[in-house]
Amino acid sequence: MRIGELAELAGTTTRALRYYEAQGLLPARRGANGHREYDQSDLRLVSEIRSLTGIGFALEETRPFLDCLRTGHPTGDSCPASVAVYRRKLAELDELIGRMSAVRERLRDQLALAELPFTTPVCPTSAGSDLDHGDNAEDPDR
């Protein structure tokens, strides 16, 4: 099949496919007229790329999965390199979720405070720099 068809089947664009090729992720055979020629295995590769990037993987991170598929493995994550990416990504995700949850807490508290009609606007006596009178005193920086 040609690039347009593959793009449609994979639910992406020809531009994206050419980009993947330029990144060395999706080498393409060429027909006599110079047109790129793809088959089902390429559709499989593109699907792998799409599903991985779809859940937050960078393009570069999909490479091990593609190599894995290309070397005949049944799934892209059947290889150690892919599993390593999984592990790393999972750790990143946990880190990110943790930070975002902390922000969420702070935000929730701030929202609650900000929604109070008219309580303690310029509240005297209490030195006003302690807006973290909640629970956490951890990790002041970063």
Next chain:
Amino acid sequence: MRIGELAELAGTTTRALRYYEAQGLLPARRGANGHREYDQSDLRLVSEIRSLTGIGFALEETRPFLDCLRTGHPTGDSCPASVAVYRRKLAELDELIGRMSAVRERLRDQLALAELPFTTPVCPTSAGSDLDHGDNAEDPDR
């Protein structure tokens, strides 16, 4: 004070401050020589920008908070527009955390599967396929 001092006090760079000004977030008075002139209220504004962007707000989203401070309110979130941004951001955050948690689950499951020694691969008749006699199954979660 001048831009360099403000930058240092606020823990940022002169480039960033000029950028904020270009975005209309931090208008600056000018001295006779054309140099930007700032005071404590500007430091307050920059601090507001930094703390908000630091927890994931886009620059543009800090605008209501700055307007709020500039109109004399004690905190940047004392105004309805700011509260609205809070609400929106909190919703975004919940959405994001939700999606990421879902991805995390999928990833965890995939990782668990991918880490299983050798079940139904195309593995070419490898008799001694038990090369995983080490410590597999280490820390399946997290």
Next chain:
DNA sequence: CTCCACCTTGACGCCGACGTCAAGGCAAGG
């Protein structure tokens, strides 16, 4: 006077993953 640190504006670079336009080739149908 020079030197130096600071300031000014302008403009290009960067990152990722493409979008979009330009200019042209090639095959099939009317």
Next chain:
DNA sequence: CCTTGCCTTGACGTCGGCGTCAAGGTGGAG
């Protein structure tokens, strides 16, 4: 033959938030 539709390569645009360089102005110390 001409149009239509797909394909090709090349190259610039996008978004955010600045970094970095260039070329020049200014004010105070030595």
